[in-house]
Amino acid sequence: MKKPIIEFEDFSFQYRAQASPTLQGIDLTIYEGEKVLILGPSGSGKSTLAHCINGLIPFFYPGTIKGSLRIRGIQQVDLSIAELSEVVGTVLQDPDGQFIGLTVAEDIAFKLENKNVPQQEMTDKVAAAAEAVGIEAHLQWSPHNLSGGQKQRTTLGGVLVDDVDILLFDEPLANLDPKTGKSAIELIDRIGCRPDKTVIVIEHRLEDVLHRPVDRIIVMHEGRIKADLTPGELLSSEILAETGIREPLYVTALKYAGCRITPDQHPEHVDTIRLDESIAKLRTWYESQVREMSPVERETVLELEHVDFGYEENRLILQDISLRIGQGEMVSIVGKNGAGKSTLSKLICGFHYPGKGRILFKGHDMRGDTIKERSRYIGYVMQNPNQMISKSTVYEETAFGLSVRKIPEEEMKVRVYEVLRICGLYEFRNWPISALSFGQKKRVTIASILVMNPEILILDEPTAGQDYRHYNEMMEFLLQLNHGGITVIMITHDMHLMMEYAHRTIVLADGRKIADDRPSAILTDPAIVETANLKETSVYQLARRAGFDEPQEFVRRFIEYDRRKRAR
Template identity: 50%
Template sequence: MMQPIISFQQYSFKYKNQSEPTLKDITLDIYPGEKIWIAGPSGSGKSTLAHCINGLIPFTYGGDIRGSLSIAGRNPAELSIFELSRTVGTILQDQDSQFVGLSVAEDVAFVMENKAMPREQMKRETAASLERVGMLDYIDHSPYELSGGQKQSVSLAGVLSTDAEVLLFDEPLANLDPAGGRKAMQLIDDIHRQGGKTVIIIEHRVEDVLQQPIDRIVLMKDGGIEAVSTPDEILASGLLRGCGLRPPLYVDALRYAGVSLDGVQGLSRPQPLGIPGLGERLDGWSEQAAAQTPSQPAESLLDVRGLTFGYEPGQPVLKDVSLQVGAGEIVALLGNNGAGKSTLSQLITGILKPQSGSMRYAGQDMASWSIRRRGEAIGYVMQNPNRMITQHMIADEVGLGLKVRGVPAAEIKERVAGVLQTCGLYPFRNWPVSALSYGQKKRLSIAAILVLAPKLMILDEPTAGQDYRHYQEFMDFIEQLAGQGIAFLLITHDMYLALEYAQRAVVLSGGEVLAADTVASVLSRPEVTEPAHLKETSLSLFAKANGLASPERFVQAFINAEKKEKKGHE
């Protein structure tokens, strides 16, 4: 009988200075050559479990251990971190903290140098590893100059140069766009199949992980293992939502349509399910659920017409870009890295000046507006809140913009209190900023702009790095603000966010607008999603695979059903 390469037996771990264990009675065997996905919300214990596997516990993070853990038949606590790294190779979420070389070649060759490998062999193996991940052309570049997806590939090449039997991927899709996520998962699968490695993935992007085959899902909640099973069994059981994770959208759509998933095979990817009469049943449900109540078009707030801009003469980054955002409307700005989304936001906020075209705000030409005046009307929130926060105390951070504008202290105090109430941060008004969670800091960065009473806010990747529960809480908060008349332009790679919260989507690619329409229409058209490196929504792919009459109508039916269910829970 095959012996497990990793075996937890009634294993518990409690960090120093904590009253309760983070891992509770874990019993789990992982076998050589398996591909395992450890899933769970923030705080479920999955990162701590990973630290036990790669040796950070107990070598870096000390604490109280109960039960047993063996890796390749040995107790990791009795090995050095170097000895353990020969069995377990780790690819971290933050690649910058993992790089050790000044060039890509030096970084990939680091392990080989430590083995005193002959120089010519080292060169050959370094080149072979980079060729395998498609990064050979960057062999002489600094790893810090690369994009997020390229850094991920270089980290993979570095691990390929080791003899590690186990590869542990910690949030490998963080900060990758849909195309980058697809490539990363394909690369991980290629390494798994070709190298016979044991692969362990820790990630909360459900659909992205399931693009490639997974042997078993280990579902964690509150420090314990909730379930261990195949993807089909986990998806059919409905356990993902109970563990704070979002199932694939088409699985939810089947549930809304009243289709039983008991014993259904093939749920892990959008493919034909072989259920008799499924297409006709879903077409009937779609026709009924997709019907929309006509809504009044929102009064135009931001009107961008024929915008053209380039950093170098004769090399436009944006070409004849036009878009509109209505008062209280949420619009998703979608597109691949380098499409021009950030440049467009800098033009709107006045950091850059267009070479041609016009921008109007509430009917007024913005050409003569200063950056300060634009900042009072249009707020811009960066992806990372830590890059925006400058004050030590929460109330000081929110009131800073008013203070520099000479607003009286009594009025600042009143307005800050009101905004903190709106953002759910009032109980923390006297706290230091450092005491807030990442999601609370995101709210704080919005509060600091909201206090200036803008009517339009541009949010850059508002939900990056957040699990489904925190993502939902944050976006429900944004939706409430939109209900109060504030418009939002969301720069995002997240197709689900666009589907669930945006009224319309504008897609940029190569500096041009490919489409501006309802989200259901835009994300159901491969001629739009493919050049923009977006993902055609899994709803649309599922509808096509199962022969539905109108994929776009199926997508709209899902959107309406989601909104109806959300209202039912309010």
């Protein structure tokens, strides 16, 4: 019989700065060797639960604890943070907050150095951990010069290098491209297969985590545990919809076709779900859908002509990039980590200048325009919110750009409150930003740009750290702006976002543009998917398993139907 390793009994926690508890009446036991996924919308308490397990509560986030939490049979409050770190290893959703070393190798080796591990043994362990997470080529790099995905892999390597009993992953997929995220889940699964390791994953991306089996899924809602079920039981219930969590797309497609999902169908993965009773309904639904209309011709608002750029001489990050963005388009830019996506956005905004080529806004060559001049018509939301935030409270940060432009106080307040409501932040308007989660900070930075009413809005990973409800609210608001004529460019690893909202997708790989087409065409082209570290959509896999002659067309009809349904 497996032993309990984490035991919550009638546990509650209230942050010092808050008026009510974030966690209430938690009763939860996790056993040795289990692999558990914790789900929940933003503010549900799932990250707070993780902080209790790894000791950040109460050692870093003080507050009032009631009830009992035992780690390996010992009360958590009786353990020091150092003692907890010997049992629990954590990969945080905000990797910048976890770096210690000046290089990747130093950062991975930090725990070993504290234990006085011999030099050669330490070198071997660091090399093995770096290879396991695919960061071995960057051991001498500064962690702060890495891409978001590379940072995440570095922190993962720092946890794997130490032999702890509990591995806690707080949104490990937040900054990873689809293929790397898939590899990360496979790596976590390999670790979780060891009977002496207990794995806890906190993540919004349910379908991506279920690429490999989990034993249980804990659903958090409003500070309480709403469900503790197997994946099959959860996917057969309405709990995901009730709590605002995105269900796997193949499940959505089956429901659109009128199919009922039950645990005995094994719905945990598109490769395991039984379809014998669903194929006829899928075909009937497919035949009822119409082919899409031809794309609308749009006047060019942004154009890149044969752009080259490199941070170092003779080492190009971008090579011969030419593309056009139409007025009022919603375009996604995708590709593997390090492909040059974020660099491209910085060139457009004027943070850097091309080595060759031109960037034009409505036919005007922007080479002579400063960042301030470009900011009048181009808004940019960075991938890492900590690199944008400069004020103490949510209201001050959102209003900062308007105050610089000398907007009258009353008008400023109206505009700030309106955008905070849309972004799901109005109730936090007077909060200190330091008290927000990573996802909430992300929404603050998006709000601070949206309030400026730019003509072109560039968002680097806009949905990172966002739950499904806030994702939908944010994207529907962006869609409203887009319908009003604002051009939206989204740099993303989120294949769902690309499918659901982008008119067109531009794919980068190794600094070059390799594709520019409809999302449905991109995600059903095996060569592009492989080269750019993308992922075939599960709707495409469902169509192939169901025996459709044109699975690409099935995907396209699903996307169009889903858009119409959400619009209604």
